[in-house]
Amino acid sequence: MTLFIGCSSTNHQGTIRIATFNVSMEATNYVEQISDVEGNELSKYITEGNHPQIKNIAEIIQRTQPDIILLNEFDYLPSSKTDIQAFIDKYLVMPQSGTQAIDYPYFYAAPVNTGIDSGVDLDNDGVASGVKGDAFGYGLYPGQYGMVVLSKYPINESNVRTFQTFLWKDMPDNLLNTVKNEDGTQYYSEEAQQVLRLSSKSHWDIPIEVDGNKLHILASHPTPPVFDGPENRNGKRNHDEVRFWRDYLSAAAESSYIYDDEGERGGFKGIHFAIVGDLNASSDEGDGLKSGIKGLLNHPSVNDSFTPESQAAKLHTPGNTFSASHTAFWRMRADYVLPSNSLKIIESGVFWPDIKDPIYRLIKDRKSSSDHRLVWVDVEFM
Secondary structure, eight states, X not given: OOBOOSSOOOOOTTOEEEEEEEEEESGGGGSSSGGGOOSOHHXXXXXXXXXXXXXXXXXXXXXXXXXXXXXEEEOOOTTXXXXXXXXXXXXXXXXXXXXXXXXXSEEEOOOOXXXXXXXXXXXXXXXXXXSGGGBSBOOSSTTTXXXXXXXXXXXXXXXXXXXXXXXXXXXXXXXXXXXXXXTSSBSSOHHHHHHOBSOSSOEEEEEEEETTEEEEEEEEOOXXXXXXXXXXXXXXXXXXXXXXXXXXXXXXXXXXXXXXXXXXXXXXXXXXXXXXXXXXXXXXSSSSOHHHHHHHHTOXXXXXXXXXXXXXXXXXXXXXXXXXXXXXXXXXXXXXXXXXXXXXXXXXXXXXOXXXXXXXXXXXXXXXXXXXXXXXXXXXXX
């Protein structure tokens, strides 16, 4: 276990550094009021090459030097390919504040469910508006809170599996059926239950070729288990979004129900993997249902033997038993890099400079970079 205190960390030779980072690079971070959101804010600012928050995000990535990294909350827009390349060319390969530049020749992004019109009234306000609570995933516009994987190693795009359209009702023993009003009636109408997708953004299985080995990046960003009512619709959806990976990694008896966006059925077909993302779940803290994340962490193929920690997080919430493993300013372990048991964990950490550190400026608040911290794990193939 490594307590990451300083401003940089160096990869050990022969290891692969895998990271996840909720970067808050979505439109509401760039406006004073949500009502001002147009939906193209990221495109506007990323192409200029000098936005302070985006520069700080780049500096954090440069200081940790991941080989593969998932970025949560990077808007997926019609211009995404151009936007991602601009982020690489104008921010990451440009040294920020004297840091070492970093380049990613390969990246992957795809559509997500946020802001996509479901066609029905999902939030029970009597109107099928097509946005916010009536979208397949909460969003003010299509692609808000999207995802991007950046890699120094080739991505086998022809074998990527995505699960954006998988229906929640098709998961056996799902919690959709338990989302009920206080009077015991179903919260979701029959029409809504027939179309509601499980993933609030998407679930991706991305194979990456690493020196003759195939490493699968299993990426997602489940909905926060809050912002709902007594029916706990978001809490129950979060549980099942996290549970999806547990089932996906299990034998056919538990995974055969799964189908991807191309219609291929069944679960994981590889050996080496890393589950990455802002899972919005903790087995010890927060408002979520604990059984989902506990089931994933305790899965026999998952290696959670080295929990990434930071001394600054411990100081941020002194007296809290779990504070060293917190990955968000709001005090919870929410962000994960979970390698498979076929990989040996060498080192791990959370980028969280101490308040007395000169580079604390990078994480001072959400406007500085994000309210989440970059989490990294170094692994070796066994």
